[in-house]
Amino acid sequence: MRLQKIRKPIVITTAFLFHSLLIFHLLFSPVIIILASNKGIVNASFFSFVLIFLLSLFFGRAYCAWFCPGCGVQEIVGFVIKKKAKYTKARYIKYVIFIIWVSAIITGYLVRGFTKIDLSYGIENTPFERKLLLTLGAGLIIVPLALIFGRFASCKYICWQAPFMILGKKIRDRLSLPGLRIKTNAANCRKCNACTLKCPMDIQVMKKVQCGEIVDDECILCGNCIDACKSKALFYSISTPSKPLN
Known part of the structure; x- marks a missing residue:
């Protein structure tokens, strides 16, 4: 059985659903979780990132290829762009982004504390235009990078989720x-x-x-x-x- 006949429809469907329903930003936005932490709110994306880390302790980075909406966009882009992004030192950029991003989240909670859990934070009181921009924001990053550097450039170089799974995989292997x-x-x-x-x-x-x-x-x-x-x-x-x- 060819695995890609199973994997690609799954990950492309995931991308379509998450973006068309305008919920990508609610669960995966690196911006919304910072805003939430600065109000002491534990939002849906907080649990999403914790879950991604926990799953990586067994599945490694399989989530990236099989269920990540961002990867689904990469696969769609791949129908047009055939060049692959190179395996270079640029891949370390994502760790710098990750450290700055996680530091901002931790700082927010240290200052505000954990005041409440609000899974809908970032979607209920957000204007439609902002939801659309936040949801499509990933595509606005993924597509230009793929055009310039090749397919999967954003996954390789700047993905803010990848370090969670890499850390989990390293702990598992250690x-x-x-x-x-x-x-x-x-x-x-x-x-x-x-x-x-x-x-x-x-x-x-x-x-x-x-x-x-x-x-x-x-x-x-x-x-x-x-x-x-x-x-x-x-x-x-x-x-x-x-x-x-x-």
Whole structure:
């Protein structure tokens, strides 16, 4: 079974629903949660980001590829833009953004405290025009970056959610906990490089096949490499790390 025939319809549908219903900003906006924290309000996006982190302790970054509305936009863009964003040091920009962003949220709660839970904060009293701008804001960032740098540029370089999952995955691997991974069978590898060519995150997959597992912070477990490999050298596995971390 080709995984992309399952994954792409799911993630594209997610993107369509979240954007058309104007709720993307309510659950994932990096702006609304800062505004909420400065009023001491625990809003819906607070729980969304906590949930994303907790899920990453088992699923790693699979959410990115399978359910993230932003990834759905990337897949739609991919019908037109074929160039991939390069695997460069620019990927560290997202960590700088993450640190500044999380610091702003924490500061807000330290100053205001936790006064109440309001899951609808940011949607009930927000004018339609602002909802539209906040919801479509992700697309207004994703599309230009894809045009300039290639597909998945925003995921790779500036995504404010990715560090949550990378941190969760690192904790999981440090503790050698079982989780969803892409394992490899080096003996089956024909060194055709098809896996690397199909990787949307521009990871040098073939070079990692010899390690027994695809270990890379940018791996979103999309399964493109698994589909591309005709010799079945890559496969999903619920398991512990191939090599325990020291």
